[in-house]
Amino acid sequence: MKSPVMAVSSSSSFTVTFMLMFMLFGTSITERTMMAFVSVKSIRAIVSLSIVAIAILCHWQRQYRSMPPGPVRWPLVGSLLSVGFQQRHRTYARLANKYGPVMHFCIENANVIVVGSPEVALEVLKTKDAEWASRPPTLSGKYIGVDFHALDFAPNGPHWRHLRKICATHIFSPARLRAQSYIRREEVLRIVDGIFSQSQRGLGLGLGEAIDLRSVSYSLMDNIISRVLFGNKYSQSDHPIAKVMHSFRDDVQEAIILAGAFAISDGGIIPALSWIDLRGYHGRIKRVSQRLERVYRMIIEDHKRDLELGEYEEEKQDFVHVLLSLQGEDRLSDKSLMGLIMDVLPFGKDVVAAVLEFAMAELIQNQSVLRKLQGEIDRVVGDDRLVDESDICKIPYLECVVKEALRLHPPAPLTDPHYNEEAVDLAGYKIPPKCIMFINIWALANDPKWWDEPSEFRPERFEAAIGGNNDFRYLPFSAGRRKCPAGNLAYVTMEHAIAVLVQAFDWSLPEGQLNINMEDEEFGASSAKKYPLLALAKPRLHFLPPSQS
Numbered sequence: 266m267k268s269p270v271m272a273v274s275s276s277s278s279f280t281v282t283f284m285l286m287f288m289l290f291g292t293s294i295t296e297r298t299m300m301a302f303v304s305v306k307s308i309r310a311i312v313s314l315s316i317v318a319i320a321i322l323c324h325w326q327r328q329y330r331s332m333p334p335g336p337v338r339w340p341l342v343g344s345l346l347s348v349g350f351q352q353r354h355r356t357y358a359r360l361a362n363k364y365g366p367v368m369h370f371c372i373e374n375a376n377v378i379v380v381g382s383p384e385v386a387l388e389v390l391k392t393k394d395a396e397w398a399s400r401p402p403t404l405s406g407k408y409i410g411v412d413f414h415a416l417d418f419a420p421n422g423p424h425w426r427h428l429r430k431i432c433a434t435h436i437f438s439p440a441r442l443r444a445q446s447y448i449r450r451e452e453v454l455r456i457v458d459g460i461f462s463q464s465q466r467g468l469g470l471g472l473g474e475a476i477d478l479r480s481v482s483y484s485l486m487d488n489i490i491s492r493v494l495f496g497n498k499y500s501q502s503d504h505p506i507a508k509v510m511h512s513f514r515d516d517v518q519e520a521i522i523l524a525g526a527f528a529i530s531d532g533g534i535i536p537a538l539s540w541i542d543l544r545g546y547h548g549r550i551k552r553v554s555q556r557l558e559r560v561y562r563m564i565i566e567d568h569k570r571d572l573e574l575g576e577y578e579e580e581k582q583d584f585v586h587v588l589l590s591l592q593g594e595d596r597l598s599d600k601s602l603m604g605l606i607m608d609v610l611p612f613g614k615d616v617v618a619a620v621l622e623f624a625m626a627e628l629i630q631n632q633s634v635l636r637k638l639q640g641e642i643d644r645v646v647g648d649d650r651l652v653d654e655s656d657i658c659k660i661p662y663l664e665c666v667v668k669e670a671l672r673l674h675p676p677a678p679l680t681d682p683h684y685n686e687e688a689v690d691l692a693g694y695k696i697p698p699k700c701i702m703f704i705n706i707w708a709l710a711n712d713p714k715w716w717d718e719p720s721e722f723r724p725e726r727f728e729a730a731i732g733g734n735n736d737f738r739y740l741p742f743s744a745g746r747r748k749c750p751a752g753n754l755a756y757v758t759m760e761h762a763i764a765v766l767v768q769a770f771d772w773s774l775p776e777g778q779l780n781i782n783m784e785d786e787e788f789g790a791s792s793a794k795k796y797p798l799l800a801l802a803k804p805r806l807h808f809l810p811p812s813q814s
């Protein structure tokens with residue numbers, strides 16, 4: 266490749282040649298030579314401008330000397346031309362073949378480091394975990410993260426530590442998980458009933474009705490997470506809050522999109538022009554956060570009233586009741602409570618639903634895996650009842666299936682942005698303060714250097730011990746201080762839902778469809794299948810689901 270220095274010297278000699286030609290032939294100027302003179306002048310202007318531009322670019326690049334390598338960071342647009350907007354985890358993985366496992370980009374006014382090797386991931390998330398444990402001061406954090414009060418957006422410090430402790434003890438603790446298992450059971454049974462009824466329709470014509478497994482997964486998670494957070498009462502249509510729930514859901518979806526747009530900095534596509542707000546996002550994010558806050562306040566006030574009047578069942582307390590009853594130093598401000606609702610509500614439900622849909626798609630596409638899983642479940646559970654959460658630990662192949670789905674389709678293919686308040690050394694590079702760091706979770710889990718035939722769906726690979734504490738090839742929930750706090754809740758929900766769906770039904774693709782496109786992804790709160798998964802369900806139970814019997 267031609268270096269900028271070579272380019273500069275060859276264009277200088279070009280200019281010198283032209284000057285000599287002027288000196289030699291410049292005395293007999295005809296009309297033709299006048300024309301030639303004009304065009305030579307413009308060539309000279311172009312050449313001079315190019316020299317200036319190259320000099321500026323060289324100077325511009327020099328400021329990144331101590332940083333890891335990466336594609337050219339252009340003035341005005343930074344690395345945008347190289348990284349684009351779509352499926353950045355795949356683009357970063359491709360670029361790593363050229364620039365190596367630690368790369369530097371300029372995106373939206375920020376210095377962004379992307380890591381794609383287990384060794385450097387270990388350095389970031391374990392050896393230098395404390396240095397990288399903060400979050401950047403983004404507009405997402407300000408507006409969607411309730412002024413940085415949400416766990417996901419809070420900078421490293423006492424407030425974030427307080428929230429992590431509350432989550433570990435009161436929200437995602439094993440005891441709380443067990444106490445809420447009845448919600449997950451009821452909701453999974455509800456979808457089995459729905460699918461059973463739908464699968465019977467059209468059978469008389471010899472064709473079952475295709476089930477939209479996207480809406481099944483999303484409505485399952487929507488119901489579970491809403492009940493876990495707020496209990497049951499907002500599903501009753503005469504409750505004042507039930508009346509605003511519909512538009513609240515739309516606002517939550519809008520917040521997810523805007524949180525993504527402002528995840529790195531102020532969301533300007535072209536850094537130098539970010540103040541123009543070409544997409545009108547600044548106004549939208551402010552308005553949506555005000556609307557969300559209004560509903561959070563209504564929910565909090567309603568729950569405060571319940572507590573004062575004692576109108577709730579002790580053993581069926583929802584998250585908001587639990588958080589409001591905290592006493593002493595555990596007590597939370599209303600803003601922190603709103604932040605935690607925001608952590609759990611949109612992000613919690615969408616990520617699990619996205620994995621559920623992908624896992625079902627892989628099982629339908631890989632019928633031998635589906636049969637093996639059904640066989641394991643039948644062996645443990647028998648044929649006279651539905652699989653329960655308490656059976657899961659006796660079906661190790663189920664865990665392998667979920668892990669393999671998470672490896673191929675991590676709903677968070679990049680970690681959330683990590684941030685260093687101070688300068689730090691990383692893999693031999695000197696990283697200045699206030700950089701953003703992403704670990705490319707997808708690249709780690711799909712690189713042929715570390716995985717045999719990585720694009721194959723082969724749950725058996727997890728029968729060997731993979732994904733232990735020091736295995737940084739496999740990090741669907743990340744690692745270190747900022748690791749996802751809800752891993753147990755996510756696993757138990759996904760495993761139980763998949764187990765019931767494959768125990769109760771045989772699944773196949775609709776007539777005429779030969780395969781499923783797994784590579785097309787779209788982004789909301791998580792990386793999801795681009796097109797909804799449609800499939801035929803054939804009941805295989807020797808008994809009817811509870812509501813049908």
Ligand code: HEM
Pocket residue numbers: 416417418429608609610612613614616617620675676677679680681682683741742743744746747748749750751752754755
């Ligand atoms: C399959 C399901 C899930 C996966 C794969 C997943 C993955 C992740 C990842 C990769 C991170 C970023 C960690 C980092 O920045 O290093 C994260 C953070 C987080 N996740 Fe999850 N997650 C899942 C489900 C959930 C659920 C169900 C909830 C809530 C109910 C949740 C709540 C959070 C929170 C609050 C954080 C921020 C933690 C912090 O900044 O301290 N996640 N998750």
